[in-house]
Amino acid sequence: xxxxxxxxxxxxxxxxxxxxxxxxxxxxxxxxxxxxxxxxxxxxxxxxxxxxxxxxxxxxxxxxxxxxxxxxxxxxxxxxxxxxxxxxxxxxxxxxxxxxxxxxxxxxxxxxxxxxxxxxxxxxxxxxxxxxxxxxxxxxxxxxxxxxxxxxxxxxxxxxxxxxxxxxxxxxxxxxxxxxxxxxxxxxxxxxxxxxxxxxxxxxxxxxxxxxxxxxxxxxxxxxxxxxxxxxxxxxxxxxxxxxxxxxxxxxxxxxxxxxxxxxxxxxxxxxxxxxxxxxxxxxxxxxxxxxxxxxxxxxxxxxxxxxxxxxxxxxxxxxxxx
Amino acid sequence: xxxxxxxxxxxxxxxxxxxxxxxxxxxxxxxxxxxxxxxxxxxxxxxxxxxxxxxxxxxxxxxxxxxxxxxxxxxxxxxxxxxxxxxxxxxxxxxxxxxxxxxxxxxxxxxxxxxxxxxxxxxxxxxxxxxxxxxxxxxxxxxxxxxxxxxxxxxxxxxxxxxxxxxxxxxxxxxxxxxxxxxxxxxxxxxxxxxxxxxxxxxxxxxxxxxxxxxxxxxxxxxxxxxxxxxxxxxxxxxxxxxxxxxxxxxxxxxxxxxxxxxxxxxxxxxxxxxxxxxxxxxxxxxxxxxxxxxxxxxxxxxxxxxxxxxxxxxxxxxxxxxxxxxxxxxxxxxxxxxxxxxxxxxx
Numbered sequence: 012x013x014x015x016x017x018x019x020x021x022x023x024x025x026x027x028x029x030x031x032x033x034x035x036x037x038x039x040x041x042x043x044x045x046x047x048x049x050x051x052x053x054x055x056x057x058x059x060x061x062x063x064x065x066x067x068x069x070x071x072x073x074x075x076x077x078x079x080x081x082x083x084x085x086x087x088x089x090x091x092x093x094x095x096x097x098x099x100x101x102x103x104x105x106x107x108x109x110x111x112x113x114x115x116x117x118x119x120x121x122x123x124x125x126x127x128x129x130x131x132x133x134x135x136x137x138x139x140x141x142x143x144x145x146x147x148x149x150x151x152x153x154x155x156x157x158x159x160x161x162x163x164x165x166x167x168x169x170x171x172x173x174x175x176x177x178x179x180x181x182x183x184x185x186x187x188x189x190x191x192x193x194x195x196x197x198x199x200x201x202x203x204x205x206x207x208x209x210x211x212x213x214x215x216x217x218x219x220x221x222x223x224x225x226x227x228x229x230x231x232x233x234x235x236x237x238x239x240x241x242x243x244x245x246x247x248x249x250x251x252x253x254x255x256x257x258x259x260x261x262x263x264x265x266x267x268x269x270x271x272x273x274x275x276x277x278x279x280x281x282x283x284x285x286x287x288x289x290x291x292x293x294x295x296x297x298x299x300x301x302x303x304x305x306x307x308x309x310x311x312x313x314x315x316x317x318x319x320x321x322x323x324x325x326x327x328x329x330x331x332x333x334x
Numbered sequence: 335x336x337x338x339x340x341x342x343x344x345x346x347x348x349x350x351x352x353x354x355x356x357x358x359x360x361x362x363x364x365x366x367x368x369x370x371x372x373x374x375x376x377x378x379x380x381x382x383x384x385x386x387x388x389x390x391x392x393x394x395x396x397x398x399x400x401x402x403x404x405x406x407x408x409x410x411x412x413x414x415x416x417x418x419x420x421x422x423x424x425x426x427x428x429x430x431x432x433x434x435x436x437x438x439x440x441x442x443x444x445x446x447x448x449x450x451x452x453x454x455x456x457x458x459x460x461x462x463x464x465x466x467x468x469x470x471x472x473x474x475x476x477x478x479x480x481x482x483x484x485x486x487x488x489x490x491x492x493x494x495x496x497x498x499x500x501x502x503x504x505x506x507x508x509x510x511x512x513x514x515x516x517x518x519x520x521x522x523x524x525x526x527x528x529x530x531x532x533x534x535x536x537x538x539x540x541x542x543x544x545x546x547x548x549x550x551x552x553x554x555x556x557x558x559x560x561x562x563x564x565x566x567x568x569x570x571x572x573x574x575x576x577x578x579x580x581x582x583x584x585x586x587x588x589x590x591x592x593x594x595x596x597x598x599x600x601x602x603x604x605x606x607x608x609x610x611x612x613x614x615x616x617x618x619x620x621x622x623x624x625x626x627x628x629x630x631x632x633x634x635x636x637x638x639x640x641x642x643x644x645x646x647x648x649x650x651x652x653x654x655x656x657x658x659x660x661x662x663x664x665x666x667x668x669x670x671x672x673x674x675x676x677x678x679x680x681x682x
Contacts, residue, residue, distance in 0.1 A: 298495025
């Protein structure tokens with residue numbers, strides 16, 4: 012190849028046009044197939060992961076059938092496993108965290124776009140974007156060492172002993188301090204807040220100034236502008252942004268493992284311990300073999316599919332948002 | 335470009351092969367995280383003495399068993415003894431290497447370390463959720479004069495599968511029929527109540543942060559972190575402190591020679607100084623080792639560690655095996671571990 016190229020460059024004046032085209036097309040096709048390879052590589056990897064999870068989890072699916080998704084058993088001694096508790100815990104913690112994070116994220120975004128002085132808006136947005144980059148283990152440690160004991164010793168334990176254990180409030184606050192569904196949900200909410208608020212802020216900035224100013228011109232208050240003009244305008248995008256937050260909350264592992272209590276039971280209250288798919292896998296995998304490992308891999312596939320569907324819906328909704 | 339990359343790659347590979355060829359005595363083990371600190375300490379001392387490198391990775395007992403069965407490591411460590419039948423079926427030989435134990439820890443206002451007295455059945459009922467408050471009459475019965483507050487008990491257990499949990503839950507199975515039927519003993523069980531912490535540090539942190547909590551950790555961890563540990567009633571109905579001599583006491587009363595496959599459990603052993611929640615950790619090797627050199631290195635290493643590693647173990651708050659047990663193990667090595675029909679262990 013080197014010599015062929017050399018001879019071509021030597022005869023500078025009479026470069027064979029066909030050769031040049033050929034050479035160009037050779038490079039072009041190489042470039043093209045490289046890009047194609049890069050693109051398909053991800054798809055192949057994705058399919059491969061899914062296939063591997065399915066093959067690895069097959070013994071569990073085969074042995075327990077559909078009962079796997081509805082059984083609460085996690086009995087290592089008899090090798091019987093069910094995914095109902097972790098699936099419930101995953102979805103419950105993610106939804107509760109959304110309920111906490113959604114109003115906060117809207118508040119942050121509205122403040123930044125409507126009320127905040129221009130000099131402060133940019134630094135605050137930057138800080139929020141930086142918050143999104145903090146590793147989850149840091150949130151987990153803060154939740155475990157600072158937040159959970161605070162809630163346990165100053166809120167839950169006093170309230171739990173203040174009420175008769177059999178009364179409604181007694182049952183409401185009963186559970187385990189220092190690791191429960193509520194603490195996990197609050198930590199998750201703080202983690203997904205930066206994602207959601209930066210998406211919301213971008214969406215609110217995309218509302219045409221003419222629309223907002225027209226509303227103000229009609230005498231609307233800021234609250235009315237936000238409620239009746241901005242939020243309806245960006246609704247679909249907001250649902251998409253919320254789904255992105257949900258996707259992150261569903262798959263979060265380390266932070267949740269620290270603070271959810273890791274009990275294989277349905278929580279009897281917000282203050283009770285439970286587990287998520289990700290926390291169960293993180294906890295059990297090191298010592299798992301045989302059917303237990305298969306059950307964990309099968310749960311991994313379930314999580315994969317749940318997250319995949321949520322993110323696919325998010326994408327769809329975000330794309331259909333017209334800017 | 336590709337050629338140069340391939341060249342670099344093959345050069346690196348050659349270098350790697352040369353490095354590994356330089357140390358024919360290198361062996362690799364994996365498994366139990368409990369024995370990891372002591373095996374690594376021994377390995378370092380042994381390596382500076384002989385030049386043989388013993389690599390050990392604490393990946394968990396189950397991981398170690400899987401690895402030795404798959405022949406990806408030369409030896410494995412496990413806290414959960416493999417039954418004699420299982421050893422036979424997988425062509426493995428198992429010997430105990432170190433003694434350890436599990437210690438309950440509590441966080442009750444006014445209760446100092448080693449003050450609280452617990453018995454096996456009381457501990458089992460606390461962990462089963464039958465005793466839910468520290469002012470329970472059964473706890474008070476064994477702790478006369480102690481001020482026990484009206485405070486809900488928060489049960490803390492390991493969230494990860496672990497040999498510690500295996501020893502602890504097996505003990506509860508031994509002293510409580512109800513626990514045995516409902517929960518059983520394993521490296522991870524279906525806990526009726528409580529909150530899970532990851533590893534000894536996780537359990538310890540939750541207990542320290544939660545007033546009214548009870549948990550369990552490895553003995554060495556309890557000592558090194560000055561945990562608020564408890565006394566335990568022994569099989570002979572004496573209250574014992576968690577200390578090295580009481581683990582050694584449990585080890586000296588176990589039936590080492592009569593247990594098939596060395597699968598000895600040190601739970602609720604008789605004797606005046608037998609801490610009831612004790613256990614041995616074990617090493618697994620192939621009965622028929624393909625590489626005689628590696629087999630010899632493994633056994634030489636543990637032989638050396640039995641002989642010279644006692645002080646190192648004690649310094650790390652592990653309990654060395656009694657001398658009669660190590661003598662028995664040496665005899666077994668000569669008879670059980672072979673390479674191509676020849677014994678690989680050279681007594682010296």
